[in-house]
Amino acid sequence: MRPAFSSTKQAAVFALLLLVLLLSPALAGRKLLPPRERAYASQGWGSGPYPWIRNQIFEETNPIDIAFMGSSHILQAVDTPYVQAQLSAKLGRPAVVRTIAWGGSGYDALYGMARDLMAHRTVRMLVFYDENNPGNRSSSSIFWFRLGEDAGLLTGLPFRDQSLYYFASVIGMPRNLLALLRPNVPAPLVSNPPNYWEQHYCSASVVKLLGCTCSELGFNYDTLSDNFTAYTPFSPQTGVTAADTEIYSSAAKNDFEFVNEPLPAWQAHFAAKLEELAQNNGCKLVMLHLPVLADAPVKGIHERAFWPDIFKGDFWLVGIPPAKLFAGLTDQQLHWLFTNSAHFNKNGMQYFTPLITPALLEIYETRH
Amino acid sequence: MRPGIDRFIYAVIVVLSLAALWLVLNAPANFLNARVVYQGF
Numbered sequence: 378m379r380p381a382f383s384s385t386k387q388a389a390v391f392a393l394l395l396l397v398l399l400l401s402p403a404l405a406g407r408k409l410l411p412p413r414e415r416a417y418a419s420q421g422w423g424s425g426p427y428p429w430i431r432n433q434i435f436e437e438t439n440p441i442d443i444a445f446m447g448s449s450h451i452l453q454a455v456d457t458p459y460v461q462a463q464l465s466a467k468l469g470r471p472a473v474v475r476t477i478a479w480g481g482s483g484y485d486a487l488y489g490m491a492r493d494l495m496a497h498r499t500v501r502m503l504v505f506y507d508e509n510n511p512g513n514r515s516s517s518s519i520f521w522f523r524l525g526e527d528a529g530l531l532t533g534l535p536f537r538d539q540s541l542y543y544f545a546s547v548i549g550m551p552r553n554l555l556a557l558l559r560p561n562v563p564a565p566l567v568s569n570p571p572n573y574w575e576q577h578y579c580s581a582s583v584v585k586l587l588g589c590t591c592s593e594l595g596f597n598y599d600t601l602s603d604n605f606t607a608y609t610p611f612s613p614q615t616g617v618t619a620a621d622t623e624i625y626s627s628a629a630k631n632d633f634e635f636v637n638e639p640l641p642a643w644q645a646h647f648a649a650k651l652e653e654l655a656q657n658n659g660c661k662l663v664m665l666h667l668p669v670l671a672d673a674p675v676k677g678i679h680e681r682a683f684w685p686d687i688f689k690g691d692f693w694l695v696g697i698p699p700a701k702l703f704a705g706l707t708d709q710q711l712h713w714l715f716t717n718s719a720h721f722n723k724n725g726m727q728y729f730t731p732l733i734t735p736a737l738l739e740i741y742e743t744r745h
Numbered sequence: 746m747r748p749g750i751d752r753f754i755y756a757v758i759v760v761l762s763l764a765a766l767w768l769v770l771n772a773p774a775n776f777l778n779a780r781v782v783y784q785g786f
Contacts, residue, residue, distance in 0.1 A: 388754045395761040399768075481775075516775045519782055537771055544768040548782060 401554075402524035402546035409525070411556040413493060416520045418561035419552050422572035425479035425517070426452070426583045426590070428564040430490065433477050433498075433588065440499035442468075443741060445476040445589070447487055447505045448515070450667045452478035453720045455504075456730035457587040463734050467742065476588030481515030482508045484647035485542075489521040491651060495658045502661040502741050505651075508644070509681065518545040523553065530650070538643045577603070578716075592722045596712040611713040611724045613706055621701050622736040623678065625685070625694035632698045634677035640687075648687050656690045663740055664688070665733065666696025669719040673703040673711055693740050697732060 382388035397404065414435040420427035442464060445455050461474035477494060479486065487508050494500060522530070524546040531539045564572070566584050574580050580590040595606030623631045640648070655662045666678050678696040685692060703711060714725035721729060769777065776782065 385751050385754060388751070388758065392754050392757045392761065395758065395765065399761060399764060513775065514773045516773075516778075516782055519776065540768060540771050541773075541776075544772050545776065547768065548776060 399547065401550040402543065405525055405550060405553070407525035409557065410523055410553055411560070413523075413526075415556040415561050416523065416549070416553065417493075418563040419556065420520055421564045422574065425481075426572075426574060426588065427479065428566055428572075429583050429588055430477050430479065431563055432566060433475055434490070434494050435497060438498060439473055440501065441475050441494075442472045443474045443502045443504060443737065444494065444500045445474075445478065445504045446491055446494075447478055447508055448482035448510075449478065449480050450482070450719055451504075451506050451665070452476060452480075452588075453590055453592060453716070453722070454506075454667050454726060454729060455589055455665075455733075456591065456726050457589045458585075459727075459730050460734050460737065461587060464738055464741065467738050474587060476586075478588065479515075479517060481513070481517055482510040483515040484508045484644050484651060486515045486517045486521065488647040488651045488654065489518070489527075492654055493521070495654060495660065500658065500660045502663060502737075503655060504663045504665050504737065506665050506667045507681065507684075511641075514541065516545075518542060519549045520552070522546055523549065534646055535642050538646075579605075579608070589726070591726055592716050592720075594716045594722050596715055596722075597717045605716060608722065609713050609724075611710065613703075613710065613714070613724075613728050615702070615704050615706065617697065617701050617704060617732060619732050619735040622695060622697050622733050624736055624740065625696075627685070632677045633694065633696070634679050635683040636679065636681050637683055638681045640682055645687065652688045652690060652692070655688075661691040661693070661740065662688050663693045663695055663737065665737075666694070668697070668699045668702055668729075670711060670715050671718060672699035673706070674700055676700045695733060695736050695740070702729075702732070 382391065414431065417427060417431035417434065422428060443460060445451050445457065455476060457474055457476045461472055464472035464474055477490065487505060491503060522542050522545050524543065531542060567582065570576065574583055574590045578590055578592045579594050580586070580592050583590055593608045595608045597603055597605045623633070625631060625633045652662065664684055676698055678698055684694055714721060714728060716722045
């Protein structure tokens with residue numbers, strides 16, 4: 378059998394190469410990292426609406442009244458221009474409401490991007506949902522987690538999670554180093570041909586929608602790929618009203634039901650970081666219960682943890698009992714509201730948003 | 746070169762390779778999908 382290396386020198390060079398590669402995030406430290414803006418600029422539309430996210434974090438500077446943040450469920454759940462119009466009317470001034478959302482759930486990405494947003498803009502109220510992802514981890518940490526800046530975030534995490542974020546920073550290093558030599562040119566906000574979200578998900582412009590996507594697509598019954606059925610415009614006629622939206626209070630009777638599953642350590646870790654971030658920035662936190670198709674017959678608003686124990690400060694929990702939200706709808710009509718088991722299409726978004734908006738505006742304006 | 750140095754270098758390669766293997770095995774599949782990580786989907 379031929380030896381792996383023809384000489385000791387060759388073996389030493391290989392060892393050195395491996396060492397530099399594995400230690401590259403630590404060797405680069407903070408000094409060899411390009412500005413964070415360039416990390417976001419490296420992400421195109423195909424990875425998520427990152428050109429919009431970069432624009433909102435690093436270019437726009439005005440305070441945000443309400444930011445809807447999180448992964449794809451919230452990206453497709455809330456008609457952001459509608460909420461902005463309602464809040465503007467209520468406040469008697471132009472309000473600023475934005476959705477800043479991406480693909481791939483997790484409290485880590487939510488914390489990472491909320492931190493970058495709040496470092497550059499005032500956010501008065503942040504609305505998010507339970508970023509539960511039992512089976513998968515968002516690959517977005519490859520660009521937002523950079524060891525030279527974020528090593529402190531690893532303190533308190535289990536070794537396996539520390540290893541995972543370290544590996545993310547190893548994978549992200551080539552792009553970071555390349556961005557030092559040649560800055561990434563961010564993808565244009567408006568383009569012809571239309572971007573991925575406009576083409577693939579048949580949404581109007583993410584920019585015009587203030588960051589959300591509104592898919593004119595029917596239900597996708599294919600669990601392995603995107604084979605959407607034809608879109609059927611549909612406005613559910615149910616008895617539900619905005620008054621059915623509930624804001625959790627320990628003092629009042631309501632339909633919230635807490636299961637109290639133990640959160641995975643990394644989720645609890647980043648949820649706590651998010652809470653600390655919001656407190657330090659004077660930002661209200663609102664967790665919005667987003668219904669999924671399977672919830673339709675459920676009478677209560679199921680939460681897997683008692684969130685007020687985790688988000689202790691200016692925190693509210695908002696939801697509608699799914700059985701009320703979807704009361705009287707046939708199975709086919711239910712499917713007309715979703716693009717898949719968990720994501721609303723345009724019908725679902727336009728049905729859901731006016732129902733939850735008054736509660737959100739009430740929290741924004743009056744609750745302290 | 747002395748055989749001791751050879752052994753040392755090979756030991757370093759083995760340790761670093763095991764470390765790299767651990768990082769890869771510990772990572773979710775989407776971290777290793779170059780199309781997702783570097784290009785988008």
